[in-house]
Amino acid sequence: MSKTEATLNGDSQWPLWEVFVQGPEGEPHSHAGSLHAPDAALALQNARDVYSRRGGVSSIWVVPAKDIIASSSAENGLMFEPMDSKVYRHAQFYKVPRGVKNL
Amino acid sequence: MDETAQIENFERRIAAGESIEPKDWMPERFRKQLTRMISQHAHSEIVGMLPEGAWITRAPTLRRKITLLAKVQDEGGHGLYLYCAAETLGADRSELIDQLLAGKAKYSSIFNYPTLSWADIGVIGWFVDGAAIVNQTMLAKASYGPYSRAMIRICKEENFHKKQGFEIVATLAAGTPAQHAMVQDAVNRWWWPSLMMFGPHDADSPNSAELKRWGIKRRSNDELRQRFVDMTVPQAQAVNLTLPDPELRYNAATDQWHFGEINWEEFHRVINGDGPCNKERLQARRDAHENGRWVREAAEAYAAKQQRMQAA
Numbered sequence: 001m002s003k004t005e006a007t008l009n010g011d012s013q014w015p016l017w018e019v020f021v022q023g024p025e026g027e028p029h030s031h032a033g034s035l036h037a038p039d040a041a042l043a044l045q046n047a048r049d050v051y052s053r054r055g056g057v058s059s060i061w062v063v064p065a066k067d068i069i070a071s072s073s074a075e076n077g078l079m080f081e082p083m084d085s086k087v088y089r090h091a092q093f094y095k096v097p098r099g100v101k102n103l
Numbered sequence: 104m105d106e107t108a109q110i111e112n113f114e115r116r117i118a119a120g121e122s123i124e125p126k127d128w129m130p131e132r133f134r135k136q137l138t139r140m141i142s143q144h145a146h147s148e149i150v151g152m153l154p155e156g157a158w159i160t161r162a163p164t165l166r167r168k169i170t171l172l173a174k175v176q177d178e179g180g181h182g183l184y185l186y187c188a189a190e191t192l193g194a195d196r197s198e199l200i201d202q203l204l205a206g207k208a209k210y211s212s213i214f215n216y217p218t219l220s221w222a223d224i225g226v227i228g229w230f231v232d233g234a235a236i237v238n239q240t241m242l243a244k245a246s247y248g249p250y251s252r253a254m255i256r257i258c259k260e261e262n263f264h265k266k267q268g269f270e271i272v273a274t275l276a277a278g279t280p281a282q283h284a285m286v287q288d289a290v291n292r293w294w295w296p297s298l299m300m301f302g303p304h305d306a307d308s309p310n311s312a313e314l315k316r317w318g319i320k321r322r323s324n325d326e327l328r329q330r331f332v333d334m335t336v337p338q339a340q341a342v343n344l345t346l347p348d349p350e351l352r353y354n355a356a357t358d359q360w361h362f363g364e365i366n367w368e369e370f371h372r373v374i375n376g377d378g379p380c381n382k383e384r385l386q387a388r389r390d391a392h393e394n395g396r397w398v399r400e401a402a403e404a405y406a407a408k409q410q411r412m413q414a415a
Contacts, residue, residue: 013197033184033252033253035183039406042406054259070126074128
């Protein structure tokens, strides 16, 4: 692809960034969406314009999408099923004599 | 898993109301249909900025102007959410945009009509965004995760679009006789094209059955259109405007408003490129793309320079 063609629709050739926004301070950052940008500074700037137009945002993270390592749903069984049988990891598993409080 | 088992598993997940995510296995046809639908939706948001953008410099007050600016900016953002959703299916953004600029991609036929008066801006918010919300509220429950999440975000933002439109309409309708006539004229021009936004009758909609089976669409075109009409008629009555349909009447048996037949010849003509503004809209997009080239090039050059400096 020649330089002209590569820049014709340059935005698609730019790296993809995943955007995480934090609502009120103290809340966890959660995934808002993604965008293309040539560098981190512009990714952050564009993320502000695209994902915080209604305010209510106290922090934004942008992460290069290529650096995210994700589990695959095809392996969900292997990954998560072992936890399904470990009910003793939940407080409701345990019996408490009637009348005992603050446990 | 062989393909038959994969399809069975996929359809079982859809039936159970599970959300399909980008890395999950999906039939090629599902991927293709979704890419087509989401990219058309994205194009509609972007082209949809044009009819309203034409009135930003002519808004009657500062309040109306900042509102319209914010709304048009939202539409650009909505286009971006949707292009991103299409990309999760493996689509290439530059290819999608090339298809639009080459006139090969479809977008909502409504944006090929001109905005002749300020009242059109009110009526677009009321009818066009109103119709879009009916459609998008359904799509917010679509089986493909990224599409559904984009829709939820868009629906939240579009509520103000519809309300600001109706505020303009109500203000003009309660104004001088000339203002009332102006908004009635806008209603008369936008009503039928707005009903066309929901697409062909169910019987003539080639993709509907499949999209419904796969949980992408949960209501048919005709059901959504009826919901929009039932919602809009009382709103028109409340501000003393009439809808341009002599057949419009309330049916007590169904608790619905009966309405006349849409001019489908016009619908197909406009969607296939021969509406009042198709050429103008595409030219405006091509110009915007060309005129923005130097910005993209400058951003790239700056990023490259920063990288060089960091490396040094």
